[in-house]
Amino acid sequence: MNAGExxxxxxxxxxxxxxxxxxxxxxxxxxxxxxxxxxxxxxFSSLSMTPPMVLxxxxxxxxxxxxxxxxxxxxxxxxxxxxxELALRFANKSPGRFTNTEWAEECGAARLxxxxxWVGCAVADIVDGGDHRILLGNVTSVDVTDREPLTxxxxxxxxxxxxxxxC
Numbered sequence: 456m457n458a459g460e461x462x463x464x465x466x467x468x469x470x471x472x473x474x475x476x477x478x479x480x481x482x483x484x485x486x487x488x489x490x491x492x493x494x495x496x497x498x499f500s501s502l503s504m505t506p507p508m509v510l511x512x513x514x515x516x517x518x519x520x521x522x523x524x525x526x527x528x529x530x531x532x533x534x535x536x537x538x539x540e541l542a543l544r545f546a547n548k549s550p551g552r553f554t555n556t557e558w559a560e561e562c563g564a565a566r567l568x569x570x571x572x573w574v575g576c577a578v579a580d581i582v583d584g585g586d587h588r589i590l591l592g593n594v595t596s597v598d599v600t601d602r603e604p605l606t607x608x609x610x611x612x613x614x615x616x617x618x619x620x621x622c
Contacts, residue, residue, distance in 0.1 A: 476608040476615075481532045481545045482511055482590075483558075483565035484523045491553050491565035494519050495546040497607050498587070499531060507594035509574055512587045520588055523578060529592060530564025533572035535602040536614035541567070542605060562596045571602040 461469065483493035498512035509531060513520045523529045534542055545552050557568035562575030576592025583589075603614045 473608075473610055476606050476613075479534045479539075479542045479605040479607050479612065480511075481534065481541070481567060481570075482513065482519065482523075483530045483532060483567070484519065484526045484528060485560055485563055485565060486522045486526060489560065491558060491560075492519050492522050493532075493545055493552060493565060493567075495542045502591065507597070508579065509576060509592050509594060511590045511592065512584060513590065515583075515586055515588050520581075520590075523590065524581065526563055527578050528563030528595075529576050529578065529590060530562060530566055531574040531576065531592075532565075532567040532570040533574070534567075534605040535569055535571040535600070536605050538569060538605055539612040542612065569602075571600055571604045573598045 477497040478499070480496050480499055481493045482496050482499075483491060485491050494513070494517065496511060496513065500510055502508040502510045511529070511531060541556065553565070558565040560566070561573070564575055566573050566575070573596070574594055575596030577595050578590060579593045580591040581588050582591065606613050606615060
């Protein structure tokens with residue numbers, strides 16, 4: 456197998472993970488001189504209620520990871536269903552992700568306007584996980600709206616729809 460090629464197990468695992476609907480979020484932090492940074496993620500989860508904690512997975516080579524390690528804080532912007540373009544922009548590694556993006560500083564991170572939910576966190580720990588690192592965050596701020604969340608399933612953006620129940 457050549458470098459960069461996936462094994463049969465990796466290929467099947469990737470297909471299995473594509474069959475799982477996940478929320479789409481943008482993880483942010485603010486570095487020196489108030490400069491915001493962020494990237495799109497789908498690997499995050501609530502971790503604990505006592506104390507309130509989340510976990511977020513970032514590529515071990517991510518420049519954002521180093522910034523979060525230095526700042527000690529990050530924000531989790533759970534995107535709304537109409538924010539797919541924003542998700543794509545922040546998934547791209549090119550500069551200018553925050554150009555024409557409305558945001559405000561909160562808890563040492565960039566809180567994006569229009570998100571379905573916001574979770575501000577202080578880094579509790581960072582754990583190795585294969586080719587990623589897992590941020591464990593103590594929740595310091597939270598806000599939720601009634602907006603439908605953006606989801607990712609079968610390599611396509613969508614949103615959650617409630618089941619209609621018979622009465």
